[in-house]
Amino acid sequence: MTKTISYSQGILEAFEYVLSHYPESFILGQGVWSPWYVGNSMQGLDKKFGKERVIDSPVSEGVCTGVGVGASLFGHKPIIVHPRMDFMILAMDSIVNQAAKWSYMFAGQAHPCVTIRSIINRGGEQGAQHSQALHSWFAHIPGLRVVMPYSPKDARDLLIASILCNDPVLYIDDRWLYEQEEYVEDIQEIDLSLQGPKVIRAGEDITIVAASYSCFLGVEVAKLLQTEGISCEVVDLRIINPLDITPVLKSIRKTRKVIVLDGGWKNCGLAGEIIASIVENIEPGLLMSPPKRFTISETPAPTSIELEKIYYPTVTDICDFVRTMF
Amino acid sequence: MEAIRILEKPKSKQLGDLSDPEMFRHNLSINVQDVTKLCAQLEKMIFIRAVEESIAELVRDGEVKCPCHLSVGQEAIAVGIAQHLNSSDRAFGNHRSHSHFLAMGGDMESLFAEVFGKETGCSKGRGGSMHIYAGEVGFHGSVPIVAGTIPVAVGAALSAKLSGSNAVGVAFFGDGACEEGIVHESLNFASIMKLPMLFVVENNLFSSHLDICLRQPSDSTARFAVAHEMESRVVDGNDVVAVDKAAAELIERARAGHGPGFLEAITYRWLGHVGGNSDIDVGVRRSQSELESWKKRDPISRLYRALEEKGNYTKSKLQDFEKATQDLIKTAIEKARRAPWPKADTLCEHTYDEKVI
Ligand SMILES: Cc1ncc(C[n+]2csc(CCOP(=O)(O)OP(=O)(O)O)c2C)c(N)n1
Ligand SMILES: [Mg+2]
Numbered sequence: 001m002t003k004t005i006s007y008s009q010g011i012l013e014a015f016e017y018v019l020s021h022y023p024e025s026f027i028l029g030q031g032v033w034s035p036w037y038v039g040n041s042m043q044g045l046d047k048k049f050g051k052e053r054v055i056d057s058p059v060s061e062g063v064c065t066g067v068g069v070g071a072s073l074f075g076h077k078p079i080i081v082h083p084r085m086d087f088m089i090l091a092m093d094s095i096v097n098q099a100a101k102w103s104y105m106f107a108g109q110a111h112p113c114v115t116i117r118s119i120i121n122r123g124g125e126q127g128a129q130h131s132q133a134l135h136s137w138f139a140h141i142p143g144l145r146v147v148m149p150y151s152p153k154d155a156r157d158l159l160i161a162s163i164l165c166n167d168p169v170l171y172i173d174d175r176w177l178y179e180q181e182e183y184v185e186d187i188q189e190i191d192l193s194l195q196g197p198k199v200i201r202a203g204e205d206i207t208i209v210a211a212s213y214s215c216f217l218g219v220e221v222a223k224l225l226q227t228e229g230i231s232c233e234v235v236d237l238r239i240i241n242p243l244d245i246t247p248v249l250k251s252i253r254k255t256r257k258v259i260v261l262d263g264g265w266k267n268c269g270l271a272g273e274i275i276a277s278i279v280e281n282i283e284p285g286l287l288m289s290p291p292k293r294f295t296i297s298e299t300p301a302p303t304s305i306e307l308e309k310i311y312y313p314t315v316t317d318i319c320d321f322v323r324t325m326f
Numbered sequence: 327m328e329a330i331r332i333l334e335k336p337k338s339k340q341l342g343d344l345s346d347p348e349m350f351r352h353n354l355s356i357n358v359q360d361v362t363k364l365c366a367q368l369e370k371m372i373f374i375r376a377v378e379e380s381i382a383e384l385v386r387d388g389e390v391k392c393p394c395h396l397s398v399g400q401e402a403i404a405v406g407i408a409q410h411l412n413s414s415d416r417a418f419g420n421h422r423s424h425s426h427f428l429a430m431g432g433d434m435e436s437l438f439a440e441v442f443g444k445e446t447g448c449s450k451g452r453g454g455s456m457h458i459y460a461g462e463v464g465f466h467g468s469v470p471i472v473a474g475t476i477p478v479a480v481g482a483a484l485s486a487k488l489s490g491s492n493a494v495g496v497a498f499f500g501d502g503a504c505e506e507g508i509v510h511e512s513l514n515f516a517s518i519m520k521l522p523m524l525f526v527v528e529n530n531l532f533s534s535h536l537d538i539c540l541r542q543p544s545d546s547t548a549r550f551a552v553a554h555e556m557e558s559r560v561v562d563g564n565d566v567v568a569v570d571k572a573a574a575e576l577i578e579r580a581r582a583g584h585g586p587g588f589l590e591a592i593t594y595r596w597l598g599h600v601g602g603n604s605d606i607d608v609g610v611r612r613s614q615s616e617l618e619s620w621k622k623r624d625p626i627s628r629l630y631r632a633l634e635e636k637g638n639y640t641k642s643k644l645q646d647f648e649k650a651t652q653d654l655i656k657t658a659i660e661k662a663r664r665a666p667w668p669k670a671d672t673l674c675e676h677t678y679d680e681k682v683i
Contacts, residue, residue: 033536037534056536057541058533058541059473059502059541086471090507124392125391125392125443126393126456127392127454128452129456129457129471130393297674298674298677299674302668303454303456304454304668306443307451307668
């Protein structure tokens with residue numbers, strides 16, 4: 001059966017699916033009983049599956065994440081929810097030193113299969129500590145899979161795959177995508193380790209590489225530039241660690257131009273990594289112009305609406321930039 | 327499966343009557359020799375409430391869009407503590423800090439400009455309601471990461487001690503913040519270093535939608551002070567006299583080099599966690615009747631009635647003061663509306679110190 005779902009509905013359906021099919025799964029995090037914290041992406045789960053399996057927590061990011069790691073070692077499939085990525089910073093040790101390294105340190109004898117869901121929640125004059133997109137930090141860490149869905153179908157299917165995956169997974173969704181809709185088939189379980197970047201819009205003249213909300217911008221840019229005779233191919237990275245650059249290279253071999261969009265900062269960020277991987281692997285002389293990246297300004301998020309307007313890249317900004325590459 | 331945690335209010339509450347809104351409704355008991363101070367405190371509370379109620383209205387009307395966490399109902403805590411602080415002290419706040427900023431003497435017009443996002447704001451429109459600053463009066467910043475400023479305040483106290491200054495560090499935070507590990511590290515550190523520090527917990531019994539008894543095994547956070555061998559007081563946070571007295575004792579001790587103090591003030595917020603409405607229907611177990619009941623334990627009217635009863639404050643004086651306050655607020659809002667926006671080419675300013683050494 002096919003139907004239309006929104007991105008946030010995709011997340012909700014993934015949770016419903018996992019909680020119904022896997023009794024060993026449970027959710028722990030701040031605001032999961034509240035109608036405000038996580039939009040409508042978890043609405044009613046506590047009523048449907050009980051407050052023992054959908055657990056609202058104290059203001060304790062550190063311990064909640066750590067217990068997710070611990071419980072995952074003993075047969076549970078915990079999903080830890082951080083309603084804002086900024087708050088998850090208080091849980092860095094459990095994620096980076098513990099979860100990501102556990103399998104390796106003990107030579108694969110134990111696997112913390114915890115899933116950590118964290119939300120990028122920007123805009124609305126929230127300012128520096130409530131607006132960060134820190135995915136690049138986490139993609140730096142071997143042992144931690146980092147998933148960033150763009151499409152509603154991926155929001156659903158990659159969340160399920162993340163929870164079923166035997167490795168620790170950081171699943172990052174973006175509030176700015178919640179209303180996006182897509183026509184989808186019934187749920188089919190997929191293996192996260194087999195997923196990688198996908199071409200989500202075919203084109204001839206330039207490759208736009210992006211993940212999550214930046215894919216949305218990329219697709220809008222492609223639509224607009226199409227009317228001016230610039231044909232853009234958009235590659236959705238989907239999973240940023242471990243990173244499979246092959247589909248990106250394949251696209252670039254066709255278009256011979258590339259721009260990477262990222263909602264994070266430039267220095268040591270995802271966009272830089274993609275470009276480095278391209279430059280290392282692409283045949284000399286193939287690119288018709290230097291690879292480019294479009295990221296946010298190198299400054300924390302302001303609150304004032306007038307500064308916020310120029311802080312986050314818009315379709316117009318990116319189109320202007322892409323035109324200069326022709 | 328057995329319920330994995332208590333979902334009902336515990337039978338025996340450590341706070342006892344202090345968390346019962348039916349109690350402590352009486353007029354405050356006041357000393358005649360304190361009348362001047364008490365009148366000033368009354369006016370300060372009225373002023374803070376009026377400012378916050380206007381901000382609530384601006385939020386409801388959609389004119390102010392940054393997230394605003396208001397302290398309506400909790401004014402006595404900031405006022406009672408600020409009484410004992412001066413501009414060389416080092417106070418830090420959290421997401422709910424308009425009252426701290428104003429009680430310490432922060433410029434009201436710059437607060438309005440800030441919530442509007444204007445260049446004339448106390449953080450030049452970079453911070454909004456959740457990141458406010460008035461270093462000139464000893465308020466060294468508020469931020470919304472829960473517990474974020476607590477170790478910073480301890481550092482300010484360490485610096486005061488190292489430099490032989492008699493300044494104190496003050497951290498204002500909530501009951502919810504006590505669930506963050508860093509609070510316990512901060513208490514321990516301040517205690518072993520005997521720092522001139524005051525930890526202030528505004529225990530309003532809620533962390534956003536969750537009642538404290540769904541989050542902690544006890545409704546009182548002063549137990550953490552006991553664990554760290556720190557002098558502590560638990561007071562009715564809607565009684566400015568009680569807050570003032572406890573703050574005086576703890577701050578005096580800290581200044582005199584006898585180490586940190588912990589002041590837990592029990593209170594209740596009248597508005598929702600964020601924004602201008604009271605969120606009675608969405609808060610888990612925050613009922614309309616409980617809210618109405620707490621409004622009868624109003625820190626302002628309890629002091630006003632006490633002063634009025636003895637003829638130290640009058641209805642007409644109150645009306646005059648309220649009117650004057652409204653005029654100041656109106657002017658501040660008008661100024662904020664007309665103030666310039668931050669310029670686009672200044673977006674990246676202040677990321678680093680721009681001074682060249
Ligand atoms: C590290 C972190 N975790 C979670 C949040 C979300 N949050 C903002 S305010 C708040 C409630 C804090 O409650 P409390 O400390 O009691 O302060 P109150 O709002 O009651 O004044 C929470 C959970 C946050 N801002 N930062
Ligand atoms: Mg609280």
